[in-house]
Amino acid sequence: MNKTYDFAVVGAGSFGAWTAYFLRRAGASVVLLDAYGPANSRASSGGETRIIRMGYGPDELYTRWAMRSLPHWRALGERTGREFFHQTGMLWLSNDADAYLKSLYEVLGRAGVRQERLTSAELQWRWPQLQLPDVTWGVFEPESGLLMARSSVQALVAELAREGVECRTAAALPPNTHGKLAQINLSTGDSITAGTFIFACGPWLPKVFPQLLRDRIFPTRQEVFFLGPPAGSDAFQPPRMPAWLHRTHPDIPYSLPDVEGRGFKIAFDLHGPEFDPDTGSRVMDPGSLHRLRAYLERHVPSLAEAPVIETRVCQYENTWNGDFLIDRHPERENVWIAGGGSGHGFKHGPALGEYLSARILRGAPAEPRFSLAGKQTEQQRSIY
Numbered sequence: 001m002n003k004t005y006d007f008a009v010v011g012a013g014s015f016g017a018w019t020a021y022f023l024r025r026a027g028a029s030v031v032l033l034d035a036y037g038p039a040n041s042r043a044s045s046g047g048e049t050r051i052i053r054m055g056y057g058p059d060e061l062y063t064r065w066a067m068r069s070l071p072h073w074r075a076l077g078e079r080t081g082r083e084f085f086h087q088t089g090m091l092w093l094s095n096d097a098d099a100y101l102k103s104l105y106e107v108l109g110r111a112g113v114r115q116e117r118l119t120s121a122e123l124q125w126r127w128p129q130l131q132l133p134d135v136t137w138g139v140f141e142p143e144s145g146l147l148m149a150r151s152s153v154q155a156l157v158a159e160l161a162r163e164g165v166e167c168r169t170a171a172a173l174p175p176n177t178h179g180k181l182a183q184i185n186l187s188t189g190d191s192i193t194a195g196t197f198i199f200a201c202g203p204w205l206p207k208v209f210p211q212l213l214r215d216r217i218f219p220t221r222q223e224v225f226f227l228g229p230p231a232g233s234d235a236f237q238p239p240r241m242p243a244w245l246h247r248t249h250p251d252i253p254y255s256l257p258d259v260e261g262r263g264f265k266i267a268f269d270l271h272g273p274e275f276d277p278d279t280g281s282r283v284m285d286p287g288s289l290h291r292l293r294a295y296l297e298r299h300v301p302s303l304a305e306a307p308v309i310e311t312r313v314c315q316y317e318n319t320w321n322g323d324f325l326i327d328r329h330p331e332r333e334n335v336w337i338a339g340g341g342s343g344h345g346f347k348h349g350p351a352l353g354e355y356l357s358a359r360i361l362r363g364a365p366a367e368p369r370f371s372l373a374g375k376q377t378e379q380q381r382s383i384y
C-alpha cells in the first residue's frame with residue numbers, strides 16, 4: 001500500500017524546494033517530485049546565476065522578502081560548506097525622470113538597506129568599463145549580489161533528502177478529478193498519496209492547470225549571453241564589476257559579473273515570445289547577437305568584440321503584472337499553487353517557502369497581491 005505523506009510538493013525549483021524545506025522543518029513528512037530533476041536545464045531555476053537585490057522601486061513587499069531570503073541562502077551555503085552567494089553589489093543606472101529609482105532609494109532607506117547614491121561622474125570614475133551617456137545617477141547596493149542558482153537548489157534538495165524528504169524524479173499528471181485531491185498519478189503509472197499537494201511547477205503551471213492558468217501565466221522565451229573577457233583581465237569580475245541594470249535603455253539590459261570563470265553574463269529583460277518549457281528550442285536567435293553587439297559597442301566597448309562563450313535560453317513565467325501567484329486552488333481545498341516568478345522570483349524562494357508553509361500549517365494571513373483572484377489575463381508588467 002502507498003505511504004500517505006503529509007505533503008507532496010510537485011516541482012523542485014527555488015519555490016518548491018524552499019517550500020519543502022520549511023514544511024520538513026516543521027516536522028511534516030514530505031515527498032518532493034520533479035519531472036526532470038531539481039533545477040534542471042529546462043527549469044527557470046536551472047540557470048547558472050541569479051541576481052539577489054533588495055531594490056524593487058516602490059514595491060517594498062519584495063524588498064522585505066529579498067531581505068528575509070538572503071540570510072537563508074547564506075545559511076544554506078554555511079551548512080553545505082559551499083558559497084552560493086557572491087556579494088558583488090548591485091548597481092542601478094538611470095536618469096532623473098525615473099520615479100522607480102527615486103522610490104527604490106526611499107524604500108531602501110526606510111528598510112535600512114545599505115546603499116550609495118552616485119552621480120554620473122562618480123559612476124564613470126568607479127566603473128570606467130561602462131559608458132553611460134544617458135545615465136544621470138545611480139544607486140549602488142553594496143551588500144547585494146548574485147546567487148549560484150542551479151547548484152544552490154540542487155544542494156538544498158540533497159540536504160532535504162538527507163533530512164528525510166523523499167526526493168524523486170517523476171512527472172505528475174495533471175489532476176483531473178474535482179473536489180479534494182487524494183492522490184496524484186505519475187507518468188510511470190504509479191501514484192502518490194498525500195494530505196496536501198503543492199504545485200510549484202514554474203512555467204509548467206499552465207499545462208498542469210490549463211483551464212485555470214492558461215490565461216494567467218505567460219511563459220516567455222529569454223536569452224542570456226556569457227562573454228569571454230580579455231585574457232588576464234579582472235575588469236569584469238567582482239570586486240571590480242557588480243551586477244547592474246541599465247534602466248534608461250529601452251531593452252532593459254542587465255548584467256552579472258564573471259564569477260567562477262563562466263564569463264560576463266548579459267541579457268535583456270524585455271519579455272520574449274511565448275515559449276514551451278518542454279519542447280521550445282534553446283538555440284539562440286542569430287538576430288539577438290547583433291542587438292547585443294550594438295549595445296556593447298556603445299555601452300561596454302571593451303567587450304564589443306568579446307567571444308560568446310556560452311548562451312542560454314530560459315523562460316520567464318509571467319503573471320499579468322509580475323506579482324507572484326501563491327494561493328489555494330479555488331476548487332480543491334487541499335491543493336496549493338506557487339509560481340509566477342515573472343523573471344524575478346529566484347531570490348525569493350526562502351521567503352516564499354516560509355510564507356506558504358505558514359499559510360498552510362498555521363493559517364497565517366494571506367497577502368492579497370499573491371491571490372489567484374487578483375490575476376488578470378492581459379499582460380501589463382509593473383513589477384521589476
Ligand SMILES: Cc1cc2nc3c(=O)[nH]c(=O)nc-3n(C[C@H](O)[C@H](O)[C@H](O)COP(=O)(O)OP(=O)(O)OC[C@H]3O[C@@H](n4cnc5c(N)ncnc54)[C@H](O)[C@@H]3O)c2cc1C
Binds near residue numbers: 013037039174200340
Ligand atoms: C533568464 C532568466 C533570468 C532571471 N534572472 C533572475 C534574477 O536575476 N533574480 C531572480 O531572483 N530571478 C530571476 N529569474 C526568475 C527566476 O529564475 C524564476 O522566477 C524562478 O527560478 C522560478 O522558480 P520556480 O521554482 O517557480 O520554477 P522552476 O525553477 O521552473 O521549477 C519548476 C519545476 O517544476 C517541475 N515540473 C513541472 N511540471 C511538473 C510535473 N508535472 N511533475 C513534476 N515536476 C514538474 C519542472 O521540471 C521544474 O524543475 C530569471 C529567470 C530567467 C529565465
